[in-house]
Amino acid sequence: MTILDAGCGGGRNLVFFLREGYEVFALDPDPGAIACVHDLAAQWAPDLPPSNFRAEPLESSSFPDGAADVVVSSAVLHFARDEKHFRAMLEGSWRLVKPGGMFFCRLASTIGMEGRFRALGGGRFALLDGSERYLVDEADLLRRTGELGGRLLDPLKTTVVQDQRCMTTWVVGKR
Secondary structure (H helix, E strand, O other), X not given: OEEEEEOOOXXXXXXHHHHOOOEEEEEEOOHHHHHHHHHHHHHHOOOOOHXXXXXXXXXXXXXXXXXXXXXXXXXXXXXXXOHHHHHHHHHHXXXXXXXXXXXXXXXXXXXXXXXXXXXXXXOEEEOOXXXXXXXXXXXHHHHHHHHHOEEEEEEEEEEEEOOOEEEEEEEEEEO
């Protein structure tokens, strides 16, 4: 099974997959993050080629369409600058999922704390923890699931983080 971490940061979500022998790919716009992933791969999966890890933005990745069985996007999409950027990041991640594959996404939302965040425009909000994020809601995620031509593999699940922000897990299968 192939795993691609779209917005991998330093690779915290990849250690298990590397250690267990999955074919792992990763991308992040920060070259420093990719250097950390190279170090992890050298430790846990030294046979993986360096070209599996690329310093590129999600919306313009050089990985081919359908590059992975599972694309993971954990705490990434809510950093979109606005709706247009969110859509580009989402579409850039989705195109990497193989037909029959899975998109596992964790992102900030309003679900569970509706009306508690101050709108800043362009889909961005000021959160109670002092951060700013692009936020989605349940209707938005369900609509986007349909627009992608996907299907929910698991119901949406949201965690309220100490009454400051909400993190939703969105798992979509590609037909």
